[in-house]
Amino acid sequence: MITDNPLIKRYRYSVMRPRQFWVYMSVYIATLLLMFLINYSGYETEEMYKSLQELFRSVFYQFLVIQIITLWIWGTFNSGSAIGEEVTDKTYDFFRLLPMTPKAKTIGILIGKNLLVLLMAACNFIFMIAAGIAADLNKMLLAQMMLTLVCGAILTNSFTLLSSINSKGRKGKSAVVGFIALAFILGPVIINGIVELSNITDAEKKMACFFEFKLPIMILVSIIALYFSCWTIKGILRKFTYEDEPLFTRPAAFIFMLGYEFVTFGLFYHYLFQADSSQLGLTGLNFAFWTFSLLPALAVPLGSVRTFDKYLEFAGRVISKTGDKLRLARLTLFSNLSLGLGLFAIWASLAAITSYFAKLPMKDHLIYIAVIFTFYFFLLLLIEVFVVISPTISKIGVLLVFVIVAYIILPLIFSSIFDIKEIAMFSPFGYMGHMADNDGDKTIDLCVAIVNLLLCILPAILILRRHTDVIKARQKM
Amino acid sequence: MQVIEVSGLSKEFGTLVAVNKVGFSVAKGQIVGLIGPNGAGKTTLLRMLATVLRPTAGSIKILGYDSSTEYLKIRKTIGYLPDFFNLYNSLTLRECLEFFAMAYGVNKQDIAGRVDESLRFIELEEKRNDFVRHLSRGMVQRMGVGVLLVRDTDVFLLDEPASGLDPKARIQLRDILRKLSAEGKTIIISSHILTELSDFCSHVAIMSRGNIVLYGSIDEIRQRVYNARRLKISIVGDTNAAVAAIKEFPGTTLQTVEGGNIMVDIKTDENGLADMNAYLLSKGIRVCGFSEQKSDLEDLFMEISGNEQSYMPEGGPR
Numbered sequence: 001m002i003t004d005n006p007l008i009k010r011y012r013y014s015v016m017r018p019r020q021f022w023v024y025m026s027v028y029i030a031t032l033l034l035m036f037l038i039n040y041s042g043y044e045t046e047e048m049y050k051s052l053q054e055l056f057r058s059v060f061y062q063f064l065v066i067q068i069i070t071l072w073i074w075g076t077f078n079s080g081s082a083i084g085e086e087v088t089d090k091t092y093d094f095f096r097l098l099p100m101t102p103k104a105k106t107i108g109i110l111i112g113k114n115l116l117v118l119l120m121a122a123c124n125f126i127f128m129i130a131a132g133i134a135a136d137l138n139k140m141l142l143a144q145m146m147l148t149l150v151c152g153a154i155l156t157n158s159f160t161l162l163s164s165i166n167s168k169g170r171k172g173k174s175a176v177v178g179f180i181a182l183a184f185i186l187g188p189v190i191i192n193g194i195v196e197l198s199n200i201t202d203a204e205k206k207m208a209c210f211f212e213f214k215l216p217i218m219i220l221v222s223i224i225a226l227y228f229s230c231w232t233i234k235g236i237l238r239k240f241t242y243e244d245e246p247l248f249t250r251p252a253a254f255i256f257m258l259g260y261e262f263v264t265f266g267l268f269y270h271y272l273f274q275a276d277s278s279q280l281g282l283t284g285l286n287f288a289f290w291t292f293s294l295l296p297a298l299a300v301p302l303g304s305v306r307t308f309d310k311y312l313e314f315a316g317r318v319i320s321k322t323g324d325k326l327r328l329a330r331l332t333l334f335s336n337l338s339l340g341l342g343l344f345a346i347w348a349s350l351a352a353i354t355s356y357f358a359k360l361p362m363k364d365h366l367i368y369i370a371v372i373f374t375f376y377f378f379l380l381l382l383i384e385v386f387v388v389i390s391p392t393i394s395k396i397g398v399l400l401v402f403v404i405v406a407y408i409i410l411p412l413i414f415s416s417i418f419d420i421k422e423i424a425m426f427s428p429f430g431y432m433g434h435m436a437d438n439d440g441d442k443t444i445d446l447c448v449a450i451v452n453l454l455l456c457i458l459p460a461i462l463i464l465r466r467h468t469d470v471i472k473a474r475q476k477m
Numbered sequence: 478m479q480v481i482e483v484s485g486l487s488k489e490f491g492t493l494v495a496v497n498k499v500g501f502s503v504a505k506g507q508i509v510g511l512i513g514p515n516g517a518g519k520t521t522l523l524r525m526l527a528t529v530l531r532p533t534a535g536s537i538k539i540l541g542y543d544s545s546t547e548y549l550k551i552r553k554t555i556g557y558l559p560d561f562f563n564l565y566n567s568l569t570l571r572e573c574l575e576f577f578a579m580a581y582g583v584n585k586q587d588i589a590g591r592v593d594e595s596l597r598f599i600e601l602e603e604k605r606n607d608f609v610r611h612l613s614r615g616m617v618q619r620m621g622v623g624v625l626l627v628r629d630t631d632v633f634l635l636d637e638p639a640s641g642l643d644p645k646a647r648i649q650l651r652d653i654l655r656k657l658s659a660e661g662k663t664i665i666i667s668s669h670i671l672t673e674l675s676d677f678c679s680h681v682a683i684m685s686r687g688n689i690v691l692y693g694s695i696d697e698i699r700q701r702v703y704n705a706r707r708l709k710i711s712i713v714g715d716t717n718a719a720v721a722a723i724k725e726f727p728g729t730t731l732q733t734v735e736g737g738n739i740m741v742d743i744k745t746d747e748n749g750l751a752d753m754n755a756y757l758l759s760k761g762i763r764v765c766g767f768s769e770q771k772s773d774l775e776d777l778f779m780e781i782s783g784n785e786q787s788y789m790p791e792g793g794p795r
């Protein structure tokens with residue numbers, strides 16, 4: 001029984017205290033009254049609405065915005081700050097020693113921390129449905145919106161909870177900061193989407209393609225949100241079970257990547273092969289597909305880093321089993337490098353195959369993939385440098401972030417100062433622009449690749465030395 | 478019955494070896510004091526026992542459960558009090574204890590009784606409806622023990638429970654620990670205040686640089702460190718004659734002479750002490766005081782500090 005969950009009971013004690021509860025309720029009731037007053041005045045004066053149906057339609061979308069703020073922003077903020085609060089309140093040791101199953105802890109936080117949110121969301125749903133019915137909105141549209149709201153809320157809440165558990169030091173701040181940044185970026189897009197949606201008639205019948213299947217857009221979005229929610233919840237359960245382990249096991253990282261590529265490919269499939277094969281650069285769709293499908297190859301190694309301690313543990317296990325040279329090779333295979341390279345290989349294969357079947361210029365596209373690899377490899381090496389150097393130089397992260405920012409921005413700045421557009425291509429962003437606007441000459445691509453590979457030399461040497469040090473340190477222990 | 482069995486336990490943080498191949502066992506009802514300088518590895522060892530930290534190598538068994546696979550079962554039976562903790566500030570004491578009782582699977586109908594019992598034990602009954610945030614540090618520390626008592630805890634792991642407490646709160650906490658020991662609970666406690674530990678610890682583990690240098694009852698450790706008994710003999714009359722007589726007695730080493738008080742180390746048992754007393758009387762020495770000086774933990778610790786290697790067991794650290 002969910003009500004038997006001790007965490008829910010604890011949150012009920014602290015969140016639902018009468019004094020606190022009535023403060024929130026007063027704000028909520030005041031908001032409702034204000035909404036009523038404004039809308040009713042608009043209807044009475046006929047300034048805003050011409051008919052009752054129009055009034056209720058507007059009220060429905062107003063509640064939709066409130067619901068998004070309640071479930072996706074307030075709720076998500078709550079879920080993302082739960083672990084951070086345990087740490088700052090110095091109760092985290094007690095929390096993690098609770099002999100509750102990871103499932104019970106997850107449910108306890110997601111529901112318990114959001115008791116007020118859920119209560120208000122339930123009220124909002126009732127008002128939404130009432131307004132929707134009064135506005136004579138299509139029942140399918142109502143159902144689809146509810147589904148999207150719920151699935152989106154599950155995804156955003158579980159994602160921030162996972163980020164807060166996974167963030168180093170478990171302060172939970174990075175998750176909340178990340179979420180606020182995301183809300184700033186996505187907030188206007190969502191609001192704009194709702195405004196657009198409110199103007200569309202038959203929104204429930206607008207279809208999107210997943211491979212050759214045609215599904216209503218909101219149902220497709222909900223299914224995809226649910227799919228990724230399953231991954232985030234699996235991640236939460238893993239982190240509550242094995243706190244010190246990376247977020248993904250190796251097989252899980254590859255399965256996640258394959259699943260992500262499948263979903264992205266499915267979304268683009270219908271449109272990808274309608275591209276103009278005579279175009280030299282990447283088509284807009286190709287460009288979007290490559291960008292979206294490459295994201296997890298960057299995010300998974302970052303969110304699932306194997307630490308230096310893990311290297312030491314692993315080195316200890318292999319020392320007794322393998323010869324000197326093999327030890328280094330096995331450690332490299334164990335390192336974050338191999339994970340990144342494996343993920344990139346999956347992306348590169350998919351990118352090449354889609355270009356081939358879309359009958360796009362293969363040679364050009366293979367060159368792009370190779371150059372992207374050199375960018376990716378350099379960034380991957382910097383992540384590995386952080387992993388192997390940070391135990392001895394704790395501030396190495398600051399230096400590396402500076403290097404990455406300079407790597408991305410400096411070529412763009414110099415390009416505009418000297419008015420030579422080719423310089424911009426030495427930045428990953430500049431090169432992305434070049435891919436979409438190609439003149440057919442591949443000399444500069446080759447130069448970019450060579451420069452990137454030259455840049456890789458120093459971090460590669462550092463990593464090799466540190467990997468060797470790990471083996472030596474382990475032998476001495 | 479061995480409640481805690483530790484063997485070959487190590488924890489490494491990067492290249493730092495915080496705990497180095499430690500091994501020991503604790504029987505039911507024993508109270509083990511964990512002492513050592515800052516950075517000796519006490520907290521790391523306790524956190525591994527509490528299953529908060531995963532060992533790099535070695536094994537821990539608590540009540541027969543293996544910490545690597547059955548950590549949830551271990552967490553149900555142990556009570557761990559971290560070195561610096563807080564409790565849920567937005568809850569009252571009663572609510573806080575109810576939450577922990579529920580989380581640790583205490584029967585619903587027993588919870589109220591256990592909460593009352595626990596509050597009585599830590600002497601905070603009258604504050605049951607106060608918020609945790611209104612408690613003093615000493616009271617929070619006692620509440621920490623209350624949280625461990627509200628469910629069935631067989632093994633207590635207490636990391637510096639007296640740190641930051643004023644003398645009164647310290648005495649109250651010591652009384653609580655005495656009560657626990659009287660109830661036959663198994664306790665491992667780390668503390669800087671060694672005199673407190675010697676009051677109620679049955680065993681002591683002295684840690685240094687990640688190793689347990691010495692482990693045993695305080696008497697056993699005393700014998701290993703000093704290898705002799707220290708006597709204080711008070712005499713009336715000719716001190717020089719007394720010193721000469723003492724020097725002639727086999728197995729004695731004269732330490733200090735201050736007025737009529739003579740400190741002597743002697744390698745002997747109880748019979749030997751009786752023989753020495755009789756010998757002095759037979760020599761016409763007028764003995765007005767004859768007592769064994771038992772060094773407290775602080776003396777022992779100071780004796781060992783800086784000289785740890787010589788006390789390490791043969792065959793390396795335990």
